Amino acid sequence: MPIDPSSVLLTDRVAVVTGGGSGIGRGIARGFAAFGARVAVWEQNSDTATAAGDEVGGLGLPTDVRDSGQVDAALERTVAELGPVSILVNNAGGVFNSPLLETSENGWDALYRSNLKHVILCTQRVARVMVEYGIRGSIMSVTSIEGVRAAPGYAAYAAAKAGVINYTKTAALELAPHGIRVNALAPDITLTEGMAQVAPPGAEKQFGFTVPMGRAGHVDEMAGAAVFLASDLSSYVTGQTIHVDGGTHAASGWYHHPETGAYSLGPTGT
Numbered sequence: 001m002p003i004d005p006s007s008v009l010l011t012d013r014v015a016v017v018t019g020g021g022s023g024i025g026r027g028i029a030r031g032f033a034a035f036g037a038r039v040a041v042w043e044q045n046s047d048t049a050t051a052a053g054d055e056v057g058g059l060g061l062p063t064d065v066r067d068s069g070q071v072d073a074a075l076e077r078t079v080a081e082l083g084p085v086s087i088l089v090n091n092a093g094g095v096f097n098s099p100l101l102e103t104s105e106n107g108w109d110a111l112y113r114s115n116l117k118h119v120i121l122c123t124q125r126v127a128r129v130m131v132e133y134g135i136r137g138s139i140m141s142v143t144s145i146e147g148v149r150a151a152p153g154y155a156a157y158a159a160a161k162a163g164v165i166n167y168t169k170t171a172a173l174e175l176a177p178h179g180i181r182v183n184a185l186a187p188d189i190t191l192t193e194g195m196a197q198v199a200p201p202g203a204e205k206q207f208g209f210t211v212p213m214g215r216a217g218h219v220d221e222m223a224g225a226a227v228f229l230a231s232d233l234s235s236y237v238t239g240q241t242i243h244v245d246g247g248t249h250a251a252s253g254w255y256h257h258p259e260t261g262a263y264s265l266g267p268t269g270t
Contacts, residue, residue, distance in 0.1 A: 008035065008228070009035055010032055010036045010037035010230055011035075012036065016085050016088050018042045018063075018090055018091050019093060020039075020041035020089075021044075021047075021049050021052045022194070023194060024192060024219050025092070025142075028223045029041050029058075031224065033057060035227050035231070039053075039059070040059040040074070041060045044063065046062035049062045061074045065090075071118075075129065085130070086130065086138070088122060088123065088140070090141035091142040092114070092118055094114035095114075097154065114160075116163045123167075123171055127175055138182075138230045139175075140226060140230070142184070142186075143165050143186045144161045148165065148249065164184060165184055168239065183242065184240070184242070185222060185241070189210065189245070191219070210248065217244065221244060225242055
């Protein structure tokens, strides 16, 4: 079947974006709406959930996606008001510094629940709806470059993000017979509201040295990759993790030397 420009459209498809009240999730929600989807934002913060839902002309549902009861309730309302879900983005997550020798059981559990448990809950619940309605759908999870590299001080977070990547592969195989594709997006440095608040002065210039493309990413660039994975343009793509990171995963430690601009490996440039 020849490719057609309309293959990228999401017209009248129902999409759920978790953690879509701000940052990457909100950018993805906007992107989906721009390409014709009816969007439900599941977001723990009631104010940002409502604002994001209004912005995309869809639903903003205050939802703690770590809680199965709230996930079930949000899904029931989404189906009732927008229709059966055919696109899911597991974007919710959180991180805090947690050195290995100091990590408590509660800290580990909190990071697991914030970054992996909800992926399992939402994927399972939404996939059941897709199977029930005979929908060929697309599920994607936002992981991180930290899921494929060491992250000193963030072992629990990195382990959870690595779990997302492997869960994506297994879920892709189990759901393929139902026509449901499962993929992941792995960002690195992305200019979100949260990063803007904590980044020190001059950080954007520093990002230019770290990222091969010479700058930080934008949430709309993550949205572009998400639209691709949600649309028929990616109809044969499943079980993959796409690194939307300006090349940092490929760089594997190479960076632009701040004085010469040439690629260097490590502090000595060797």
